[in-house]
Amino acid sequence: MATVVLGVGGGIAVYKSCYLVRRLKEAGHRVHVIPTRSALEFVGCPTWEALSGEQVHTGVFDDVPGVEHVRLAEQADLVVVAPATADLVARIAAGRGDDLLTTTILATRAPVLVAPAMHTGMWENPATVDNVATLRRRGLIVKDPASGRLTGPDSGPGRFPEPDELADLAALLLDDPAAGSAMAVQDLAGRRVVISAGGTREALDPVRYLGNSSSGRMGAALAADADARGADVTLVAAHLEVPVPSCVREVRVSSTEDLEAAMRREAAEADIVIMAAAAADFAPESVSDLKIKKHEGRSRVGDRMSLDLVQTPDVLAGLVAGRHRDQVIVGFAAETAPDRDELLALARAKLERKGCDLLAVNDVSSGRVFGKVDTDVTVIRQQGSGRRVRGSKMMAAHAILAEACSLLAP
CATH class of the missing domain: 3.40.50.1950 (Flavin prenyltransferase-like)
Structure with missing residues (x-):
């Protein structure tokens, strides 16, 4: 106490x-x-x-x-x-x-x-x-x-x-x-930080969507910490279950396509870009203009209905491809793994594949992390060992931004 x-x-x-x-x-x-x-x-x-x-x-x-x-x-x-x-x-x-x-x-x-x-x-x-x-x-x-x-x-x-x-x-x-x-x-004074947060929603019809369990708490914590350190912060917010911190500029989005467009626009002049949003990897191939009735359906067999899904844009990879020279880009990975060694192996493979500077990875198995106040996150960079943080998401946010700050050009 x-x-x-x-x-x-x-x-x-x-x-x-x-x-x-x-x-x-x-x-x-x-x-x-x-x-x-x-x-x-x-x-x-x-x-x-x-x-x-x-x-x-x-x-x-x-x-x-x-x-x-x-x-x-x-x-x-x-x-x-x-x-x-x-x-x-x-x-x-x-x-x-x-x-x-x-x-x-x-x-x-x-x-x-x-x-x-x-x-x-x-x-x-x-x-x-x-x-x-x-x-x-x-x-x-x-x-x-x-x-x-x-x-x-x-x-x-x-x-x-x-x-x-x-x-x-x-x-x-x-x-x-x-x-x-x-x-x-105010170690981020004069710096511009753009952060995405929350889960995207991919429309199926006017009332239904495909979504995920992200609350946006991690992204909001990152925005609050960056603001406290003096940064000019923009939060590109998909679906959030937590308030947007004060002193933070908010840009609302819904789908992964919306998220991609907003992040490309907002990240153009940013010093640090953090992709903390849980973007959907897939979306319905087409969206119905009318509510889909139980007795209708796109492809129904008995009581089942099938959907055709298409891959959504890879927002993080696109940001890396379009970055300016001094920009630091941080990605997130929500993985499920049988043990920590496998978790880190998946993270390092994703870090290599995406090409970002840092990757924050956590194991979301069994209802962990999503929507919770506390987290267990490891921050890895292209070279060097990972930094593990177990505690509140504010603690994790501070550690992630500390790692990002260490990569900024003077």
């Missing part, structure tokens, strides 16, 4: 932090909430105490003998500041220690994840831009806000991310503390 200190700034987005406390608690963590004075104007101490199950202190003179700000700073495995207002970001950047939250941040040696939320004008103000750069330079992790509806009629960048995104980032930082370094230094 990890200890998370959640600092809460005073903004309308405070209500979302209530859900964040619940997510962190459900993950088995101990959560200590430190609201600022202005945050208490939105949500009071009884709510934070009820949700966290911990007593809430709000001032540096609370529990003086216990030296609360030092105690919490030393106990913390992670400090999350969400939402962080423009004022709170400025005070942290200035090294202020004028309340319990800022003194705790000054005293802690734990990773600090800051999630700003404010009006677009404040977020884009040069003072805030400089303050955020200062935080990152000092090793704090800043999750850029989403773009969307703000307080009142305004819309733009500055919207608080969804609690699930922050909870997933927090889980990654707790599982892999080194992940924070890449996010703090």
Whole structure:
């Protein structure tokens, strides 16, 4: 069980932090909430105490003998500041220690994840831009806000991310503390990353399709990690069962043919291309304009109906063939194999056949991987041994992108 200190700034987005406390608690963590004075104007101490199950202190003179700000700073495995207002970001950047939250941040040696939320004008103000750069330079992790509806009629960048995104980032930082370094230094800043995700659907008639069990969770995790590392991210999304991360541009597709066209277009200027979508290998030879009735069918014998299938485009091979010189391309392989040696043999054969730089392979036998939060993935490259990651898909995403980053031209 990890200890998370959640600092809460005073903004309308405070209500979302209530859900964040619940997510962190459900993950088995101990959560200590430190609201600022202005945050208490939105949500009071009884709510934070009820949700966290911990007593809430709000001032540096609370529990003086216990030296609360030092105690919490030393106990913390992670400090999350969400939402962080423009004022709170400025005070942290200035090294202020004028309340319990800022003194705790000054005293802690734990990773600090800051999630700003404010009006677009404040977020884009040069003072805030400089303050955020200062935080990152000092090793704090800043999750850029989403773009969307703000307080009142305004819309733009500055919207608080969804609690699930922050909870997933927090889980990654707790599982892999080194992940924070890449996010703090923004090692993908200025890079364009294009990722496909989800399962394609091949229409049979207006109501039926051939599909697969992919949830898109792996692709969404890759997009979230790339965004946290500063990349300009496009997610080419087939059927997804998970939300698209904030700050990510989304392109919706349905069939493998749609996926091929979108990926060719979006990948043209990309630095990293990741084919995480589960593209169908086959599609019906023809699509009926009308719903196929039970008593009709294309080729029926008794209670059976047969379909003629044709091979779909090989999207990954096409991307490799059309790549520009410095582009890094990552493929995925979902295989079924009797043992790990056979799994890796299949993966290496596919890597050679496709010609991509990296291949992430996992065994999807017996309902593993598809739709699950955790995974067991091995990343192999054209030369060298494979890197195995067992844990959350966020952990796997971070490892895959780390491997891809190592291949980027300076």
